[in-house]
Amino acid sequence: MLLSLHCVEEDNPGQKWQALFNKAWPLYRQWFLSEGIQNRTGYLTSLKMLETYMPELIPIYEQLTALAGGGDLQARFLSMYSPPPYMAGCSQMACHRDNIFLIRNYDYNPALFEGNMLYTKWLKPVIGISDCTWGLLDGMNADGLAVSLAFGGRKISGDGFGIPLMIRYLLETSSNVNEAVSKLVCIPIHMVYNVTLIDAGGNYATVYLSPDREPQVTYHPIATNHQGIVEWPEYAALTATVERKEVMERMYANLFENEEFITKKFLEPPLFNYNYEKNFGTLYTVNYRVSQKEILIHWPDKEPFKQSFYNFTEGVVAILLPTGKKPLQVTK
Numbered sequence: 300m301l302l303s304l305h306c307v308e309e310d311n312p313g314q315k316w317q318a319l320f321n322k323a324w325p326l327y328r329q330w331f332l333s334e335g336i337q338n339r340t341g342y343l344t345s346l347k348m349l350e351t352y353m354p355e356l357i358p359i360y361e362q363l364t365a366l367a368g369g370g371d372l373q374a375r376f377l378s379m380y381s382p383p384p385y386m387a388g389c390s391q392m393a394c395h396r397d398n399i400f401l402i403r404n405y406d407y408n409p410a411l412f413e414g415n416m417l418y419t420k421w422l423k424p425v426i427g428i429s430d431c432t433w434g435l436l437d438g439m440n441a442d443g444l445a446v447s448l449a450f451g452g453r454k455i456s457g458d459g460f461g462i463p464l465m466i467r468y469l470l471e472t473s474s475n476v477n478e479a480v481s482k483l484v485c486i487p488i489h490m491v492y493n494v495t496l497i498d499a500g501g502n503y504a505t506v507y508l509s510p511d512r513e514p515q516v517t518y519h520p521i522a523t524n525h526q527g528i529v530e531w532p533e534y535a536a537l538t539a540t541v542e543r544k545e546v547m548e549r550m551y552a553n554l555f556e557n558e559e560f561i562t563k564k565f566l567e568p569p570l571f572n573y574n575y576e577k578n579f580g581t582l583y584t585v586n587y588r589v590s591q592k593e594i595l596i597h598w599p600d601k602e603p604f605k606q607s608f609y610n611f612t613e614g615v616v617a618i619l620l621p622t623g624k625k626p627l628q629v630t631k
């Protein structure tokens with residue numbers, strides 16, 4: 300299966316983002332209406348919630364909505380308020396060793412991967428892997444704040460925002476972990492997620508978010524797909540969430556295991572998941588190197604693909620995902 304990562308730089312919302320939206324919209328529209336339009340929150344409520352909880356994004360939201368055609372359905376989708384449920388299995392670790400960095404594996408269905416890395420300068424310079432066209436799965440801003448998300452391992456949803464927009468909001472409006480966490484815990488979320496953050500000072504945190512529980516801020520650098528204890532055993536077994544977390548905890552406890560060693564482990568099982576045939580494998584490993592303001596994207600047995608705030612290269616990286624435990628083939 301061929302996977303593509305499109306690297307796009309556009310300072311302000313414009314034709315490049317519009318082209319990405321138009322390409323993705325037919326599938327997103329189908330997903331957004333999958334439970335029936337009556338189950339999606341109306342435009343006025345969606346706008347009011349966005350104005351209440353993430354007001355700084357309103358000018359960007361209005362520009363993007365206009366570029367998307369200005370319709371009611373597009374506006375509701377872009378608000379990302381109470382969208383249909385979705386989940387992904389991920390491993391993420393914030394480190395302050397020989398370097399300050401946030402490394403994560405993103406595990407998901409390859410057929411549903413949006414496949415865009417965006418470098419924007421909307422409110423702050425931000426680089427990240429996009430989802431829902433303007434939200435982010437993970438990313439870093441020019442202040443050196445890096446953030447990533449992981450599904451939290453419970454089958455529950457409620458009224459709240461989709462997590463990719465919350466990741467975007469943190470990176471657009473925060474300079475460090477304390478600022479980001481203080482905002483994150485005040486925003487209602489529609490599903491259960493774990494958010495890991497690190498900043499240029501080496502401060503880190505993982506926040507457990509749920510629509511039915513108070514946010515739990517932990518000063519723990521590691522997250523997989525459960526929150527403290529396993530509450531969905533079948534999902535935990537399928538994704539090896541406990542085993543992956545144990546591997547990362549052992550690495551973190553050994554102070555001699557540096558960035559190079561940790562990166563190597565992220566490219567091996569059980570952290571790297573080859574379960575593509577069941578539509579749930581590792582699509583990329585990304586290392587946000589906070590100290591250098593650069594991003595390294597990895598696949599096994601290949602040189603990393605590098606981007607930075609100082610030298611961002613537009614183009615397409617094509618990845619041939621294997622079935623079974625075979626080497627990946629990567630072309631640029």
